[in-house]
Amino acid sequence: MPKLTVIIPTYNEEHYLEDALYSVKFADEIIVVDSFSLDNTLQIAKQFNCIITQRKFDDFSSQKNHALTFATNEWVLFLDADERITNTLQIEILNTINNPKHSGYKLNFPHFYMNRFLYHHDNDVTRLVKRELCHFEGDVHEKLIVKGTIGKLKNPVLHFTYKGLSNYIGKKDSYAWFQANQLFKKNKKATCFHLAFKPFYRFFSSYIIKGGFLDGIPGLAVASVNAYGVFSRYAKLILQQKGLK
Numbered sequence: 006m007p008k009l010t011v012i013i014p015t016y017n018e019e020h021y022l023e024d025a026l027y028s029v030k031f032a033d034e035i036i037v038v039d040s041f042s043l044d045n046t047l048q049i050a051k052q053f054n055c056i057i058t059q060r061k062f063d064d065f066s067s068q069k070n071h072a073l074t075f076a077t078n079e080w081v082l083f084l085d086a087d088e089r090i091t092n093t094l095q096i097e098i099l100n101t102i103n104n105p106k107h108s109g110y111k112l113n114f115p116h117f118y119m120n121r122f123l124y125h126h127d128n129d130v131t132r133l134v135k136r137e138l139c140h141f142e143g144d145v146h147e148k149l150i151v152k153g154t155i156g157k158l159k160n161p162v163l164h165f166t167y168k169g170l171s172n173y174i175g176k177k178d179s180y181a182w183f184q185a186n187q188l189f190k191k192n193k194k195a196t197c198f199h200l201a202f203k204p205f206y207r208f209f210s211s212y213i214i215k216g217g218f219l220d221g222i223p224g225l226a227v228a229s230v231n232a233y234g235v236f237s238r239y240a241k242l243i244l245q246q247k248g249l250k
Contacts, residue, residue: 007102008033008078010136014068016040018086019049021165026053028090031099032082038072066141066148076136083132083149087165088114094160098133101158108153109134113160118167119223125216126227131155132162170226177234185241195246199239208232 011032015022016039029035030053037050040062050057060071069083080102084090090098094112101110115127131149138152167173188195211217212228220227 007080007105009080009082009098009102010034010036010076010078011082011084012036012038012069012072012076013055013084013086014038014040014065014072015042015046015050015086016062017042017044017046019045021086022046022049023052024089025084025086026050026055028095029082029084031095034076034078036072036075038068040068064143064147066143069141069147073136073140079136081134081136081139083134084162085164087168089163089165091160091163094158094162097158097160101133101156105135106154107156108138109149109151109155111155111157112162113158114162114164116167116227117163117165118173118227121220121223122163123217123220123223123227125219126211126224127161129157133158167227170230173230174233177230178237181234181237181241184238185245188238188242189245193242195239195242199242200236203239204232204236207235 009032011029011034013022013025013035015037019042022037026035026049035053035055037047037055037057039047039050039057039059041059047057056075058072058075060068062068073081082098109131110133111129112132113127113129115122115124117123131151134149134151135153140150141147142150208228208231211231212225217224217228
């Protein structure tokens with residue numbers, strides 16, 4: 006019977022990690038790759054007998070590729086600390102790896118914000134893969150590269166990504182600095198097009214094209230903050246170009 010390893014990257018996740026670990030206790034192996042947390046993250050991981058490895062964070066791909074070197078099972082599931090595997094998804098995962106038709110599988114992530122799931126603001130992301138056929142590429146929005154075909158599971162992951170408006174904006178600002186640094190290293194230039202049209206299109210895409218307006222006020226808030234994140238990225242690139250960081 007194929008066995009499953011779960012990999013969870015962490016940094017100061019004491020408020021979320023326990024529930025994530027509890028939701029994957031069915032796995033044969035759990036690996037926590039930690040970026041030197043300053044809270045009780047590691048103590049919580051130890052309570053679940055996780056394999057713990059610590060590594061200074063440089064980018065998301067390197068962090069997860071590092072964790073992959075510790076995995077010993079045929080299948081790997083990548084999970085964040087603010088995500089939960091439901092009982093129905095657990096059954097589907099186990100049935101899938103016992104009778105696989107693909108090398109990897111996408112999972113659906115409807116986001117949770119303002120006490121409701123946003124079914125028009127979701128993502129399909131490859132997270133369940135055969136260990137020897139995958140690796141990550143990219144810095145901020147890392148991409149899981151898989152040799153072979155990709156399927157999709159039906160049951161969604163519970164994703165509690167937004168811990169409040171200020172935290173959501175702070176996360177966007179953090180990503181924006183990272184993205185701006187990458188653009189600056191590639192000698193990319195920010196223009197009025199990037200500052201005006203790109204944020205507008207992100208809002209239009211999230212709120213209109215993807216149907217975010219059907220998610221009510223939470224959908225409007227998410228579309229607005231997403232647009233701000235794009236604006237913030239290029240504004241920070243301009244600061245770097247002018248040496249004002």
